[in-house]
Amino acid sequence: xxxxxxxxxxxxxxxxxxxxxxxxxxxxxxxxxxxxxxxxxxxxxxxxxxxxxxxxxxxxxxxxxxxxxxxxxxxxxxxxxxxxxxxxxxxxxxxxxxxxxxxxxxxxxxxxxxxxxxxxxxxxxxxxxxxxxxxxxxxxxxxxxxxxxxxxxxxxxxxxxxxxxxxxxxxxxxxxxxxxxxxxxxxxxxxxxxxxxxxxxxxxxxxxxxxxxxxxxxxxxxxxxxxxxxxxxxxxxxxxxxxxxxxxxxxxxxxxxxxxxxxxxxxxxxxxxxxxxxxxxxxxxxxxxxxxxxxxxxxxxxxxxxxxxxxxxxxxxxxxxxxxxxxxxxxxxxxxxxxxxxxxxxxxxxxxxxxxx
Amino acid sequence: xxxxxxxxxxxxxxxxxxxxxxxxxxxxxxxxxxxxxxxxxxxxxxxxxxxxxxxxxxxxxxxxxxxxxxxxxxxxxxxxxxxxxxxxxxxxxxxxxxxxxxxxxxxxxxxxxxxxxxxxxxxxxxxxxxxxxxxxxxxxxxxxxxxxxxxxxxxxxxxxxxxxxxxxxxxxxxxxxxxxxxxxxxxxxxxxxxxxxxxxxxxxxxxxxxxxxxxxxxxxxxxxxxxxxxxxxxxxxxxxxxxxxxxxxxxxxxxxxxxxxxxxxxxxxxxxxxxxxxxxxxxxxx
Numbered sequence: 001x002x003x004x005x006x007x008x009x010x011x012x013x014x015x016x017x018x019x020x021x022x023x024x025x026x027x028x029x030x031x032x033x034x035x036x037x038x039x040x041x042x043x044x045x046x047x048x049x050x051x052x053x054x055x056x057x058x059x060x061x062x063x064x065x066x067x068x069x070x071x072x073x074x075x076x077x078x079x080x081x082x083x084x085x086x087x088x089x090x091x092x093x094x095x096x097x098x099x100x101x102x103x104x105x106x107x108x109x110x111x112x113x114x115x116x117x118x119x120x121x122x123x124x125x126x127x128x129x130x131x132x133x134x135x136x137x138x139x140x141x142x143x144x145x146x147x148x149x150x151x152x153x154x155x156x157x158x159x160x161x162x163x164x165x166x167x168x169x170x171x172x173x174x175x176x177x178x179x180x181x182x183x184x185x186x187x188x189x190x191x192x193x194x195x196x197x198x199x200x201x202x203x204x205x206x207x208x209x210x211x212x213x214x215x216x217x218x219x220x221x222x223x224x225x226x227x228x229x230x231x232x233x234x235x236x237x238x239x240x241x242x243x244x245x246x247x248x249x250x251x252x253x254x255x256x257x258x259x260x261x262x263x264x265x266x267x268x269x270x271x272x273x274x275x276x277x278x279x280x281x282x283x284x285x286x287x288x289x290x291x292x293x294x295x296x297x298x299x300x301x302x303x304x305x306x307x308x309x310x311x312x313x314x315x316x317x318x319x320x321x322x323x324x325x326x327x328x329x330x331x332x333x334x335x336x337x338x339x340x341x342x343x344x345x346x347x348x349x350x351x352x353x354x355x356x357x
Numbered sequence: 358x359x360x361x362x363x364x365x366x367x368x369x370x371x372x373x374x375x376x377x378x379x380x381x382x383x384x385x386x387x388x389x390x391x392x393x394x395x396x397x398x399x400x401x402x403x404x405x406x407x408x409x410x411x412x413x414x415x416x417x418x419x420x421x422x423x424x425x426x427x428x429x430x431x432x433x434x435x436x437x438x439x440x441x442x443x444x445x446x447x448x449x450x451x452x453x454x455x456x457x458x459x460x461x462x463x464x465x466x467x468x469x470x471x472x473x474x475x476x477x478x479x480x481x482x483x484x485x486x487x488x489x490x491x492x493x494x495x496x497x498x499x500x501x502x503x504x505x506x507x508x509x510x511x512x513x514x515x516x517x518x519x520x521x522x523x524x525x526x527x528x529x530x531x532x533x534x535x536x537x538x539x540x541x542x543x544x545x546x547x548x549x550x551x552x553x554x555x556x557x558x559x560x561x562x563x564x565x566x567x568x569x570x571x572x573x574x575x576x577x578x579x580x581x582x583x584x585x586x587x588x589x590x591x592x593x594x595x596x597x598x599x600x601x602x603x604x605x606x607x608x609x610x611x612x613x614x615x616x617x618x619x620x621x622x623x624x625x626x627x628x629x630x631x632x633x634x635x636x637x638x639x640x641x642x643x
Contacts, residue, residue, distance in 0.1 A: 096468060101467060107460055108464055109461070127372035127381060135362050136362070139362045
C-alpha cells in the first residue's frame, strides 16, 4: 500500500441510515412549486476490503446517487457514509486520493487530445510521476486492446473505444476503492468481457483493493460480484452473495411458459390462481413469456388449465433454476424491464428540475 | 520497460501531494489549451485574420482623418490585446460550464487536486495560447502598417503586461465560476458584454477620450489600464495620451490582481460546496 494510505476500518465502504433528498423546482408551468424527491432512504451497507460489491437495480433506483455520495461528489441529507474509514461529508480530502470512478457513457477528456495525452492529463491530477503514468497507460491500453489507438484523438474514437479509455483512466491511478457506474454500458459483448476480465484481474492482484460496481445487467452482477445489494426506489431490499440470494428461492418452483398470444387474458388473473406467488409477462419477438413463481410444482396444473380455458396456445414450458432476475422479481414484484418501461417518463435517477436550496 | 510492466500491480512510487500536486495539475490542465488547441488550424483564420480585419478598418479610418501616426500603433496593440479579452469571454468564462456538460467537472472535483489548480491551469494555458495569437497580430500589423515602437523601460513594460494578464485571468476565473451558475444563459451574457467592453476598454483609441469617471469605471476591467500603460511605454507620445501615469496604473493593476485572485478562490470554494450540497452542478443533465 502506498505511503500515507491508511485503512482505518476493515470495511472499505460503510453506510448507516444513509439518505438523500433532492429539492427540485417544477417545470416552467409550476415554477414556484418545490418538490422533494427521496433518492435514497435508510441505506445500511458494509463493503469489505477486497470485495467486489454490486449494486443492482433499475434506472432511477438510486445507484448513481449512492455512488456520488461515496465519491464525495454529493452530500447526504441524512445518515453517514465512510470510505476507507473516512467520513464522506467531513473528510473528503482524505478519501479523494484513495478512490477513482468511471461512469458508463461518459464523454470526459478533450477531443483534441490523443488517448495517451488525455490519460496522462488525468494521471497528473492524482500526482502520478509522468514516466510511471505513461508506462501504466501504455500497458493498460494494451490490456483493453486499445494499443493501436494510443495516438488517436479521442474525438475520433467510437463510443465503445472511448469507454475503454475511460476504464483505463479509472485503473490507472491504482485506487484503493474503485467505483464503476454501469461500466459496460454501450459496450459490445467482446468488449464487455474484456472489461470484466480486467476487473477480476485487478482485484486478484491485491486483496486490499475494493470495487463497487453498479449495473442493471443481472448476468454481469451474477458473474462478477462477491456480494450484491438489490436496490429499488432508494431502498436496499436485499444484500447477499448472488448464490445465497438465488438459494433463497430454491424452495419455490420457477417455470417459464411461452405462448403465442394471451388472447386477452390478463397476467394478473394468472397470479390469482391457487399456489401462484408471482406471475410476470415479457413480450418479445412476437411471443409472450410468462414467468411463474409457484409455491409448489402441483400448482402448475391449475395455471395450464386456466390458459387452456382461455384458448391460449402453449408453445413451450421450461422449469428453470432461480436467477438474480427471479430474486429481483420476488422482492419487487415486477421485472427490471417492466419497471424501466413504466418509469421511462418518470423521474430519472437525479431529477430534471432546477436545483433550489 | 513498458512491455515488462504489470499495470495492475500495486503502484510502488509515491504520488505527489501538496504544492507538487498543485503545479502538476496546473501544467496538466494547461496542456489541452497549449498543445491541443493548436491542432485545429482554423485558429489562424479566426484568431489572426479576422482580428486583423477589425484593426485594418480602424487604421484606414485614422489615416483618412489624418490622425496622429501613433494612433495606428494604438490600434495594432489594441487589436493584439483583444485576443486576450476574446479568450477570457469565450473560452475561460464558459469553460467550467462546458466541463460540466462534458462530465469533466465531476472528475476534477473528485480528484485529490485543488480546483483552484484546475482553474489556474485553464488560465495559464489560455494565456499562453493567446499570447501566440497576440504576437502574430502585432507582427503582422506592424509590418503591414509600418508601426514604429520606442520602448523606454522594457522591464516596466513586462511588469505591466504580466500584472494586466494576472488581473485579467483572475477576472476570468471569477466569471468562470459565475457562469457555471447561469448555465446556458452564460452564452447570452458573453454576447451582451462583448461590445460594451470593446468600447470602454479603449481597444482602438486612448481611454483619455472619455471623461475621467467613465475611464475610471472602465479601469475595473484590467485590460483597460494594462493597454493604456503599455501604449505609454511603447510609443514616444504615448504618455501624452495616457489616462493616469504608468506607475499609478501598475499599482492599481497589482491591487486588481489580489482582489480578483482572492475573489476567484472564494467563489470557487463556494461553487464547490454548492455543487456537493445540491449535487447537480456536476451533472450535465439539466
